[in-house]
Amino acid sequence: MSASASRESVLKRIRASLAGSSAARARFAESARRNSAAELRAGTEVLLEIPRDYARKGEMTLAERCARFVERLREYDAEVVECAPDGLAAAIAAQLKASGRRTFVAPSGLPAEWLASGFEWMIDGNLEVRDVERADGVVTACFCGVAESGTIVLHHGPAEGRRVISLLPDWHLCVVRAGQVVETLPEYFDRCQMSGIRGQKNREQQADELPRLVTWIAGPSATADIEMTRIKGVHGPRFLNVILVQD
Amino acid sequence: MSAVSDHPILDPALAPPFPVAALPVLRNVQLRKNVAHAIDVIQAKRARLVAEKTDWQELRTAAAAIKDETLANLPAYLEQFEERCTTAGGQVHWAADAAEARRIVLEILREEKADEVIKIKTMTSAEIQLNPFLEDAGIRAHETDLAEIILQLGQGEPSHIVVPALHVNRSQVREIFARAMGIKDLSDDPKALTAAARNYLRKKFLTVPTAISGANFLVAETGGVAVVESEGNGRMCLTLPRTMITLAGIEKIVPRFADLEVMLQMLARSATGERMSPYTSLWTGVTPGDGPERFHVVLLDNGRSSILANKTERQTLRCIRCAACMNTCPVYRQTGGHAYGSVYPGPIGAILTPQLQELKHAQSLPFASSLCGACYEVCPVKINIPEILIDLRAKVTDQERRTAGKFTDPMYLGLRVANLIFSRAWMFHCAQRMARIGLRVFTRRDGWIHALPSVGAKWTQTRDLRGLPKQTFHEWWEKTGNKRTRESGIEEVEAR
Incomplete structure (x- = not known):
């Protein structure tokens, strides 16, 4: 045919x-x-309304939300530290140092002050895969954090980087600002729509502004395929570190 | 090793009927132990995480409605997906059946001059038996999901749709890996085994330029595709190769991007008892500089469109392949997946497989259930599996009734006679009396019948039968109850 x-x-x-x-x-x-x-x-043909009676909006305060986010991340074996906005550069440097690693990839849009001195940085423009593979770790920002499920969401913008750079290195440090943390997953989807809609637009234009690439990360890579024993670290980064900036 | 080397047949056209296929498993103590252990672990985790969602029932209702709306308007959503995906740089192919899907995939791989391909776990590719087909065409397919590697290297077959190797234990995995990867002193610690798989695959990820995936969701609104996974092997396959082929059933569509807010909250919780799986990836066509340069989607029908015709059966296509139904099923717990003779085992397999086969094969599967309803209770998209099982049983029975054997088959003859007897009271009473006399010889002193001859043995082989009481209710009523009522007629009138 x-x-x-x-x-x-x-x-x-x-x-x-x-x-x-x-x-x-x-x-x-x-x-x-x-x-x-x-x-x-x-018996009606098409259900016009989808009943969306599930929890859409969270009820927590910012502080509660952040505490929940940290708690859930730690349950996934992610390492989390908190810092004030003016302490961020120092917090990053401390994390890099504590990791005992030397070579790090950074997405092209990562703020210059995050690139702590004393380490070897590879700024990603169009790095070859074998170069990314050579790196000990990667530092990125994110689009959003979801407290309820301890999820970090990357839209792979300039400060979040191409998908490959947060995949091959064994150690991923992600910086999340408190303002980026929402309580529920539906609130993340609301943020996607809001970041897209400016003024009145038809549905097609709205769809154009929805993210084309998304990676939801809930802890370091893991498997439970052998006797349901959870093993941390298979192909993706074995270590996920998060800095939560209390801005 | 017997668990893996027994070699179950998962082609519904060739597999033996369920009761026959289940026997060797029921005798395999090790396999049953492996299955029960895995299921207990998942069930405990799932129960805890579902209980924590206070809006779980509301999510189920929304998820079922989203899927119903999708299916009722499927042509429009498929066309919208095709249009959006194409605009974003993807290429959409349509496959009416398994053979056509295999041919499309092969043609793309030939164009790429590929002699090997890396794969993310996809049940759809198992459904169309893609790997052996590619092998015959000279293309090596490398599975990259840990469980799938265990099965591929050990030449085993999947027995579960989320944890396909749950019937294999650590020492069996050690044996397979040591042999296939040539590692002499490999321990059976899952950590060491996982590390061995990581090393084995790393080079493949970095060098093989073509990949095949399945899809958890296709988003009509954006043309995006979503894959949910744990290990990162999926992200490797989605990111590193030059060319990517996604094979997806036509029912995988969700209308809007935001519908994922429901689906993603349910899938991992229901499947593996996690709040979210470690990695969920969504991509839209081709993104210059990030990921594959060429992207193909193969939309597979293969019997799905015919399932849409009946509204009860249509629920089957809501399935998001979380496997909660098999994890909770008392039958699956005993038999594991291989007895179902299909890549889709458990309750969902018992309704999906015969329908995909348009009831030409796998007719025994709708009977592989006690209709206890546990599967319906846990289903995140509210598929009323028992209802569909009963519907399919009726269809299978109708089908059998049309065959020539209907006049000689003892069950049909028996049911015809029963039909006649039940339609007339005097015949029924007469039959009761005859049965009582006839069965008296077989009834032991404890009031139970332990063994019956000939056809009756089919029942007593596996269970005892209560002997018939000395008198029926009607007889008792005639003797005592009725008389008493007559005597106390006055009270009865007063009571009214």
């Missing part, structure tokens, strides 16, 4: 199946009319 013929045949089969069942549903609706309104609704 040619490519477009397969496409048409798949779509045609789906449409035929859906049409066939509309007739069945019409019969169901007819019988339901004699029964209850609830059953009739159940």
Whole structure:
């Protein structure tokens, strides 16, 4: 079958199946009319409203949110330190030193003051994979932190870097500002929409501004494939360190 | 080693019926122990993390509604996904069946001049039996998920959709790795075994330029694809190769980017008992400078469109492959996955496999359940599996009724006779009396029947039967109850 013929045949089969069942549903609706309104609704073709009664907005204060975020990260075996905004550069330097590592990758948009002296830095423009592989660690910013699940979200912007640089090095230091921490996952999705919508736009334009690349990170890489024993560190970074900036 | 080398058949067209396939497993004590241990661990973690979500039921309702809306409007969402993905630099292919999907993947790989390919765990590729097909075409497929490596190197078959090697224990893994990787003094510590896999694969990740993945979600609104994983092997495959092929069932669509806020809260909790899996990746087409230069999506039908026709059965396609149903299933716990004769085992397999086969194969699977309903209770997208099982049982029975054997099969004859007897009271009473006399010989002093001859043995082989009581309720009523009522007729009137 040619490519477009397969496409048409798949779509045609789906449409035929859906049409066939509309007739069945019409019969169901007819019988339901004699029964209850609830059953009739159940038989309606398209659910126009998705019932979104789950927790969308968090209820915690900023401090509680941050505490929860730290607690959940630590449950994943991530190492977390907190610092004040003016202590950030020092905190980064301390983390790098404590890691005992020398060579670090930094995304091109990482603030210059984060590049602590005394270490070898590789600034990513278009680094070769083998160079990234050679690095001992990586330092990045992030787009958002989700307290409830202890998740760090990267959109791979200039300060977060290309996906490969936070993947190959064995040690990842991520800087999260307290203002970036939301309580629930739906609040992260709200932030994505808000960062996109400026003024009135149609849906297609909104979709254009949604992130094209996202990596949600919940702790260092892990597996439980052998007898369900959790082993930290498989292919992704074995160590995840987080600095939470109380701004 | 028997757990791995028994070689189960997971092609529904060739696999023996469930009761036959289950027997060797039931006799394999080691395998049952491995399965039970793994399931106990997952179940305990899952129970704790689901309980912590106070809005779990609301999430389930939303997730089911999102999937229902998707399926009711599937053509529109598929076309929207295709359009958005293409705009973003991806190329979308449509495959009506397994053979076509395999051919499309092979053509892309030939164009890339690939002789090997790295893979992220994808059940869809197992469904279409892609690896042996590529092997025959001279292309080596390297699985990169730890469990999948264990199975590939040990020539085993998956027995679970999330932790496919849960039936293999550490000493078996050690044996497989030591042999296949040529490591002499490998310990059976999971940490050492994991490290061995990491070293074994590192070079493959850095050198093989083509990769194949599955998809957890396809986002119609943006054309994005999401993959959820733990080890980072997924991120390697998604990021390092030059060309990336994603194989996804047509039901993997979610309409909006924000719908992931529901799905991502449920999937990891339900699957592995984690708040979120370590890595969830989403990418949209091709991003210059970041990741593959060429990206293909193969949308696979392979029997799915026919499942849409019936509204009850359609629920099957809500599935997000979390495996909570098999982890909770009392049948799966005893038999493990191989008995289901399909890459999709457990309760979801029992409804999905026969439907994907359009009931031409795997007809025994809808009967591989006690209908206890535990699977429905845990399902994050509220698939009423028992309801579908019963529906499919009816279909299988209808199918059998149309076959020539219906006049000779003792079960059909028996049911016909029963049908006749149950329709007339005098025949029913008569049959009761005859059964009582007939069964008296077999009833032991303890009131139980332990063994019946001929067809009846099928029942008593595995369970005892209560002997019939000395009188039926009707008889007792005639003798005592009815008389008493007549005597106390006045009270009865007053009571009214």
